[in-house]
Amino acid sequence: MIIENRTVVSLNYRLTIDEGGVETEVEVTDESNPFVFLFGSQSVLPKFEESLEGKTIGDPFDFRLTPEEGYGVSSEKNIIQIPISAFLDASGKPDAELLVIGKVLTMNDHEGRMYRGAVKEVNDDTVLMDFNHPLADKTLHFTGEVVDVRLATLEELQHGHAHGSGGHHH
Ligand code: ZN
Numbered sequence: 001m002i003i004e005n006r007t008v009v010s011l012n013y014r015l016t017i018d019e020g021g022v023e024t025e026v027e028v029t030d031e032s033n034p035f036v037f038l039f040g041s042q043s044v045l046p047k048f049e050e051s052l053e054g055k056t057i058g059d060p061f062d063f064r065l066t067p068e069e070g071y072g073v074s075s076e077k078n079i080i081q082i083p084i085s086a087f088l089d090a091s092g093k094p095d096a097e098l099l100v101i102g103k104v105l106t107m108n109d110h111e112g113r114m115y116r117g118a119v120k121e122v123n124d125d126t127v128l129m130d131f132n133h134p135l136a137d138k139t140l141h142f143t144g145e146v147v148d149v150r151l152a153t154l155e156e157l158q159h160g161h162a163h164g165s166g167g168h169h170h
Contacts, residue, residue: 013144036166
């Protein structure tokens, strides 16, 4: 069986980024716990799927995604001053546990959408938050091996994700 739409794919992979000529590891799957996803369900980056299509069990892979194909290009527009009142603890003081430079926080906007951002600067009245993706501007280098390819079940297709070992349990 080859990787195509309506298959469930298991992979072992290593993701590295190139920083100043040095490869830095970002993610690596555990040998006994591969990454499992339903191919064609838009749960992973489109170019990631495209690079794996047609491969079969045991095939190695080694490909790179440009920032545009990966997590995008960072923008000044995503770096935002937020009033300190959004970061108060139960006693009404700025929450020292949250307001740590580099700490990643999940925040909601008025419509209830969730955003993840890193604390960049803490001032008296405002906090500068960087909502760019941590992997923005990075070329992503994936290497690894296809561990398993099987047909998705009807239930998996209806839910839009893989079930069982490595997938959703419910
Ligand atoms: Zn499900």
